[in-house]
Amino acid sequence: MKQYFSISRLSLTGLVVILVSSCATVQEMPIQDDVADQQLQDEVTTADGTIAGDSDGVYATAMSDETLTAQQLLEQTDTVLAIRTVFFEFNSAKLTDKSLAILEAHGNFVAGNGNVSLRLEGHADERGSREYNIALGDRRAQSSRQVLLFQGASIDQIDTVSYGEEQPAMLGHTEEAWAGNRRVEIIYRVN
Amino acid sequence: MPVAGFGALIIEITEGVEGALPVAVVPFDTSELSSEIPVDVGEIITNDLNRSGVFKAMDRNALVAGPNYSAQVLYSRWRDAGIEFLIVGRIFEKAPGEFDIQFQLLDVLKQNQLLGYSLPVKKRKLRSAAHEISDLIYEQITGTRGAFNTRIAYIKSQSKKARKYILQVADTDGFNAQTVLESDEPLMSPSWSPDGQSLAYVSFENKRPEIFIQHLASAKRSKISGFKGINGAPSWSPDGKNLALVLTKDGSADIYVMNIASKRLRRLTRHRSIDTEPVWSARGESIIFTSDRSGSPQLYEIAVKGGKPKRITFEGKYNSAASVSPDGKYIAMVHAERGQYKIAQYERETGNLTVITDSSLDESPSFSPNGKMVLYASTEGNNGVLYAVSIDGRAKHRLSDQSGDIREPVWGPYKRRRKR
Numbered sequence: 001m002k003q004y005f006s007i008s009r010l011s012l013t014g015l016v017v018i019l020v021s022s023c024a025t026v027q028e029m030p031i032q033d034d035v036a037d038q039q040l041q042d043e044v045t046t047a048d049g050t051i052a053g054d055s056d057g058v059y060a061t062a063m064s065d066e067t068l069t070a071q072q073l074l075e076q077t078d079t080v081l082a083i084r085t086v087f088f089e090f091n092s093a094k095l096t097d098k099s100l101a102i103l104e105a106h107g108n109f110v111a112g113n114g115n116v117s118l119r120l121e122g123h124a125d126e127r128g129s130r131e132y133n134i135a136l137g138d139r140r141a142q143s144s145r146q147v148l149l150f151q152g153a154s155i156d157q158i159d160t161v162s163y164g165e166e167q168p169a170m171l172g173h174t175e176e177a178w179a180g181n182r183r184v185e186i187i188y189r190v191n
Numbered sequence: 192m193p194v195a196g197f198g199a200l201i202i203e204i205t206e207g208v209e210g211a212l213p214v215a216v217v218p219f220d221t222s223e224l225s226s227e228i229p230v231d232v233g234e235i236i237t238n239d240l241n242r243s244g245v246f247k248a249m250d251r252n253a254l255v256a257g258p259n260y261s262a263q264v265l266y267s268r269w270r271d272a273g274i275e276f277l278i279v280g281r282i283f284e285k286a287p288g289e290f291d292i293q294f295q296l297l298d299v300l301k302q303n304q305l306l307g308y309s310l311p312v313k314k315r316k317l318r319s320a321a322h323e324i325s326d327l328i329y330e331q332i333t334g335t336r337g338a339f340n341t342r343i344a345y346i347k348s349q350s351k352k353a354r355k356y357i358l359q360v361a362d363t364d365g366f367n368a369q370t371v372l373e374s375d376e377p378l379m380s381p382s383w384s385p386d387g388q389s390l391a392y393v394s395f396e397n398k399r400p401e402i403f404i405q406h407l408a409s410a411k412r413s414k415i416s417g418f419k420g421i422n423g424a425p426s427w428s429p430d431g432k433n434l435a436l437v438l439t440k441d442g443s444a445d446i447y448v449m450n451i452a453s454k455r456l457r458r459l460t461r462h463r464s465i466d467t468e469p470v471w472s473a474r475g476e477s478i479i480f481t482s483d484r485s486g487s488p489q490l491y492e493i494a495v496k497g498g499k500p501k502r503i504t505f506e507g508k509y510n511s512a513a514s515v516s517p518d519g520k521y522i523a524m525v526h527a528e529r530g531q532y533k534i535a536q537y538e539r540e541t542g543n544l545t546v547i548t549d550s551s552l553d554e555s556p557s558f559s560p561n562g563k564m565v566l567y568a569s570t571e572g573n574n575g576v577l578y579a580v581s582i583d584g585r586a587k588h589r590l591s592d593q594s595g596d597i598r599e600p601v602w603g604p605y606k607r608r609r610k611r
Contacts (some may be wrong), residue, residue, distance in 0.1 A: 091487075098371055125534055126570075129512035129525050129554055130599065131380055131424040131437065132481055134400065135444040135465040138421055162397050162421065166377035167354075171573045173552060 070113040071190045085169075086144065088182040090125070092105040093139040096145065098171050103144055106186055108149025110158070121185040122162040123169070125178035130164055137162030144184045211247035211586075212332065214240060215274045218251065219292070220259035220281035228282070230317040232292060232324070236278060238364060242579070243563070244586020245332075249274060260296045266302045274299050278328060288314045292321075296328050306331050308517035310609070314345075318366060323609065338559040339363055342603040343566060344371070344381040344390055347575060349595040357595075358392055360407065360603070363559075363579075365590045371405060372412075382425045382434075383603045391415070391425035391434060402436060404451070405515040416449065425471050435459075435469035435478055446480050449494065459493060460500065468512050471495075473519030479503065481511040490524060490537075494496075506544045510611065512555060516562040521582065523556035523565045534567050536582060547584030557601045568598040 022106060086099035095103065110116055122137030122144075141160035148158055170180040218233040227388040228392045233251075240246035254273045258264045259281045269277050273486030289311070296306035306327060312320040319340055326337030337415040340363075347357040356378040372378060376395035383390060387407045402422045405412035405590040416422040420439035427434060440457075446459040446469045460466040464484035472476055472492070479492045482500070487508045504510040509527035516522070519539070526535035526546060532549040534556045548567065555568045564579045575598035592599075 126552065127530075128466060128488070129481065129526070130511060131467045132465065132511050134379075134421060134423050134484075135437070135439075135467045138439060138444065139465065160420075163377065163395070164379075166379065166395075173570065 004047075023052050070109075070116050073109070074116075074188055074190065081109055083184050084186045084188075086186075087179060088140055088184075090178070090182065091128075091136065093136065093143045095143055099144075100147060103147040104151055105152050107148040110148060111152030111154075114154075115191045117157040117159070117189050117191065118148075119159040119161065119187045119189070120148075121187060122160065123167065123181055123183050123185070125166045125181045126165045126168065126173070127178065131168070134164035135164075137164045140182075140184050144186075211245060212276065213249065213274050214246045214278065215254055215269060215272075216240070216247040217254060217257055217259065219279075219294070224282060224284050228290070228317060230282065230321065232282065232317065232321040233278075234508075235318060235321035235364070236325050236328070239322060240328065240336075242364070242586075242588045243329060243337075243339075244581045245329070246276075258595055261297055261304055261307075262480075264297060266297075266299055269299045272298070276305075276325075276328075276332065280324075285311070289366040290314065290317065292317075292324065294324055296331055317363065322362065322364075335563060336561050336605070338561040338563070338602075338605070340606060341560055341578075343557075344383065344603065345568075345597050345600040346378050346381065347595045347597045358390070360390075363602075371407060371410075379599065380424055381601050382427050382597060383601060384427050384606055385429055385431045387604045387606060391427060393423055393425065400591045402434075404434075415451065415454070424468050428471050429473070429475040435471065437467045437469065446478060446493070448478075459495070459497065466491075470513050470515055470524070473515055473517055479513045479515060479522065481513070490522065504544070510535075514556045514558050514565070516558045516582075517560055518562055521562070522559075523558060523567075525554050525556065534565060534580065536565065536584075545584065547580050547582070548578070548587075553578075555599045555601075559602050560605045566600045567601050570598055 013072035076082060082104055083102050086102055110118060120141040122141030124136045140163055144158055145158050149155065168181045168184065170177040200436050201351055207400055211532045216233045216237045221228065232556045237248045240248050250603065253320055255268045256265065258279050260279060264277065264279065274511045277297040277299055278294060279293060284557045285291055291309050291311055294305050298305050308327065310320050311325065322340035325339040329337030341594055342360050344358065344360045344460045349355045353375060356374045356376065358378050358381060359368050360371055360373040363383050371390060374394060376412045379393040381390050381392045388408065389404055391402060391404045393400050394403050400422050401414055402416040403412050403413050411509065415434065416436055416441040418438050421444055423437040424435050425434050432451060433450055435448060436447055437444050438447050441458065443463050443468050445461060446466050446531055448457045448459055459478065462482065462484055464482050466480055466482045469478045475495065477492050477494050479490055481488050482491050485502065488511045490503040490510050490513050492503055493500040506525055507528050509523050512525045514523045522537045522539065524535055524537065531551040532553055533546050534553045535544050535546045536545045547565065550569045557566045559566065560581040562582065564581055565578060566579045568575050569578055570576065576586060577597055580587045
């Protein structure tokens with residue numbers, strides 16, 4: 001069941017999906033389109049509980065499809081795999097139900113595609129001290145990693161790093177900016 | 192009183208102090224020089240003394256006379272103007288590029304000389320010599336060694352097209368800023384070696400955090416810690432032999448001590464919580480660190496030889512990033528109350544915690560080597576700015592930089608004293 005997701009309530013057209021095909025280009029990746037990112041977050045958080053299994057929606061498969069390559073699946077903008085950021089509460093690495101569902105979808109996908117690997121980049125908002133925030137971002141990346149491993153992804157497929165508060169996705173000292181910066185970004189690499 | 196100069200940083204005294212000692216610094220006589228020098232020694236001393244909060248220097252335009260030798264001083268005029276201490280001086284050129292700065296510190300009420308020195312100095316060290324004079328004056332009057340002739344390190348980031356991260360050192364008045372390292376990836380957590388010759392820092396240049404040590408004069412650098420996971424929060428031991436650091440290679444973030452020469456590593460904490468931001472006690476027998484083992488970040492202390500960590504802070508839900516005063520009596524920290532992050536100082540003997548800043552996103556406190564000031568980072572708009580505040584919170588000044596975002600200041604150690 002979990003591999004099916006309704007996209008009827010998720011308007012993903014504004015999302016900028018950047019595929020990272022080699023390590024050297026990672027530096028251009030981390031900051032996604034802020035506006036699209038925020039829209040996406042709003043959409044996800046206003047969805048009523050379950051993202052999965054909505055009856056009146058269009059269904060897209062997030063699992064490996066015989067007719068599509070992993071690369072092609074990742075390029076699709078209307079699947080849950082297109083959601084590459086999960087968000088957290090203040091000073092917490094606890095995953096919300098929605099984040100869990102998103103990460104499980106990625107875990108299933110990675111588990112079914114041995115040629116795919118990904119990097120989980122943990123981030124924190126600007127409040128508090130910087131090295132503490134590095135550890136907090138690491139904790140967020142680790143809790144995300146656990147979900148992927150539980151879904152069957154192998155240890156070699158997942159790399160983690162924490163940037164703490166050093167690479168904010170949104171500038172400003174508002175609740176909105178802080179919420180947008182407390183995140184784990186999922187960055188794919190297809191071999 | 193903003194003072195612009197050659198450096199990128201600008202100093203602004205933001206809070207004056209009631210009861211500061213009234214002093215006057217007469218512009219130093221340079222009439223004997225064959226050409227103008229690029230440094231106004233009297234002005235540097237004036238600004239140093241004002242920044243300390245201990246002194247209030249008379250405005251240059253209000254000076255009642257312009258003596259350059261004690262013999263020219265009519266003490267009653269200065270006394271009537273409310274001045275307690277007077278500084279006069281002159282600069283001579285002994286050979287091309289070689290100078291002598293002579294100065295006298297005079298007690299206006301007692302009508303006598305407290306200090307008188309002649310400092311030989313090369314042209315490029317003129318600013319430094321002016322800070323040395325400030326240090327001597329400060330020490331003579333307060334009994335505490337001055338810390339004006341020291342340096343600070345900090346991280347600056349510039350975001351034009353791509354974000355750049357720059358590690359710089361500068362004089363304590365913000366002048367003579369020099370770039371130590373520039374990177375496209377984050378730089379963090381600079382820590383001075385106790386001899387002031389090197390910095391340890393975290394660099395993400397290989398897309399993950401690793402710890403490097405760099406000798407400043409030669410720019411020679413080496414990676415000292417590149418384990419899997421976090422390599423963070425380096426802190427040099429007072430004897431210069433060890434580095435405390437944070438690693439996640441064995442699980443969650445824990446504190447380790449590395450012998451720098453042998454690279455031998457010893458694990459100090461072992462807890463599933465976040466343990467980070469280690470700093471050494473004044474004498475180096477214990478390490479103070481941040482841990483959220485109680486559920487929220489608090490400061491703990493553990494003996495360097497190992498043992499059970501003891502919790503230090505109990506007030507508030509967020510206490511982190513300790514800096515220990517050189518005499519060991521105070522700990523400065525980031526302290527949050529009602530969502531406002533401020534700098535607080537904790538007096539170990541009494542257990543009193545005093546908030547000494549009044550902004551809402553203050554971080555990275557660092558004690559001056561004489562323990563009288565705390566340097567820290569705050570924010571203005573989307574930029575980080577540096578402030579220094581006196582330990583009692585009464586005097587404060589800002590070091591701002593219009594060209595970027597500055598943060599994570601660390602105050603370097605004393606330089607070696609000149610032989611006299």
